[in-house]
Amino acid sequence: MAQPAGPVARHSGVSRERFQQDIYPLRKPAVLKGIDLGTCTTKWTVDYLSQTAGTKEVKIHVSTVPQMDFLSKNFVYRTLPFDVFVRRAAEVKHNEYFISEDEKYYLRSLGEDPRKDIADIRKQFPSLAEDIQIPEYFEKEQFFSSVFRISSAGLQLWTHYDIMDNFLIQITGKKRVILYNPRDAPYLYLSGTKSEVLNVDNPDLEKYPLFMKARRYECSLEAGDVLFIPDMMGNILLSAGDE
Template sequence: MACNVEVTIYNAESEQGFRDHVRSQRNPAILRGAYIGECVKNWSSEYLSQKVGKIPVKIHVSPSSKMDFVKKNFLYKTLPFDELVARASREQQESYFIHPRELYYLRSLGIEPRGTDIADFSKHYPTLSEDLRLPNIFEASRYFSSVLRVSSSGLSLWTHYDVMDNILVQVRGKKTVILFNPNDSLNLYLNGDKSRIIDVDDIDNPDFPRFKLAKRYECQLNPGDILFIPALWLHNVRPLDFSVAVNVFWKNLDDDFYDKRDVYGNKDVIPAARALQTLQNATKLLSSLPEEYKDFYYRRMISEIEIKLETVVKSECRS
């Protein structure tokens, strides 16, 4: 069984060390105790409701504490922002969509009705943005988006990876985060950019025998903490209280690698997307063969990939 690893924590006095880590290291780190504005003090549910008001927001509503993107155990709904905050900050609802103890999650989007603009916290939530001081870690030209997240206590988002570097700024509530190195992806049973493993605490699930081999990086975020999540690192997030946070995403590769039509910033980089599509086409081509031929040529393809992977691993070891 793989060991658990604690995420490195930098305090406010070593903020430059955190910045250096983000720029040079491809593993998570936390900055704790830095000043991020008056948001930590101000952002109560009442304050948020008053400042933002009844702007409609699209949300996830789940009767389960573990959202499953594959099986879709949630509904997409729209609520006024102040109503979302009121519901997400209490345990039982008088008015509900599914169940009195349903849970809520907001991942803010752009404001264009056709969904053609990119989430920008300061632009879309101007009455809150003056309360939040985001650290200036990357060049402004590398900025992609900033996303407001609001969640009920205990609601886990599915384990997934992002294709850009990002920081998660925890403003209200505590949150447990479990992360996995990209080199453990074969132990995470991926379906697209998401893991099929819904309960990351069930390491002995017989459906996912390799999961117990994955090395887990664990941390608890407190209000005011800033977590660096490198691109491709899978992560699972579970709020321990009513939670409000802001993600900021940066392009860590050249612009040409990213799909310019991707307003959410969650599509695989273009060369990878094309390669994966080629793989899908290859398996489709083999589908007409008898079983023993398909089995053989699937294994041949795996062997070819393993050779390439060995080259990458050897290169990483030399560096």
Template structure:
């Protein structure tokens, strides 16, 4: 099943907070004032000049369909936009120290940051990061989810976006936070049969559009043209739910990480039993999780 993403205009902080945000559904916001970046950033020369001497790490691949699980790309370290690429490329700006600093366009690219205006859609104290991105025409990024809410601000070029609900998590064939289904338009039905049942939400981002991506929504993007964008991430939950060592916003929430460690120990303990017993008690654990977590025993 495929649904087109809703496109909503004339959105201000009140309408976003009252009518859009509580629904926890992705939506394209059109006509929001994001500053002069839409006009200025169309010039590669302007970006290069204003980008300064910030060193960046660029994903370079022989194929436009990038795969973060099997790493079908190499990393090229260079100064900002100092080379013209013949291969597919993707820049995801990092913090000053990629090991401990979060990306923030105001810190890494202050001259460019003057051109963009972030919508006042979330409390400033909940701000986590702002990530500057550039990619070549045709580049397709892997399907994944983030643990924080996200505004994808499309500035230059058109981008195709495909999203899947967290409710379809059992159909996504996850490896960590990433789907193993690389070709989402032509998935292998023998290898990924459940993926064909997932409900797809799809749309096209035009320059100046903003896509609201709620936390845990799977998303895949395809650059229809050379594109420039900025993601703004913020915390929807309290600080204690997030891993304090996370600088990318993609480490699972702390309670889940603890639960997964407990589950690993439980599975290790079950290995002490013969196979038939292990299978029997394994199904009992699955049934208990379904009743408690999925609320299947909740009265109508």
């Protein structure tokens, strides 16, 4: 396991002014609690999501194991109507499936043309976008994309980093998040923006001996929490809920 870097700070009722003055300049991850996210926190049940977004076709990741690895591609891409996908993602065992009855699902929304269009929940899922209020901690012109994600419970995504500041908004369920300081990138065995180290809790130290030097931040997100992730901070998302 990597070296602990300390707990992720938690803040309640953060105003835009406080975020800009006291939190953002530190360039450290922070959990923001008590933010008004709109009606999504009460509305977004399996029934509501499937009925509201309907039969729109979505491209999803399907894996027979809970740890998805982007580098080895231990998953396949499949297409399902959104309502069918949401119900399957909420199941532990499936009566209908692609590979196995306990397969895991992951949706990361894309633009209509993934090569040109950015992910924007307001365009891809307008009926659901009405329910969510994205925290306005930055100017509107600084806003780049809003990626809508849903996963099966217990799914783990690959370790990766993003080149922009992010807000991870947890609407329903719970999520365990592990992050690494950008200064420790030399210890993460990166291939492009992805790390070769998949099992961060029990890494193969014979294969990845430098990984022990990487300092990790860890936090648990509850429904309604918002995690600020500074750009370039390597992160791995361990989902323990519906989204």
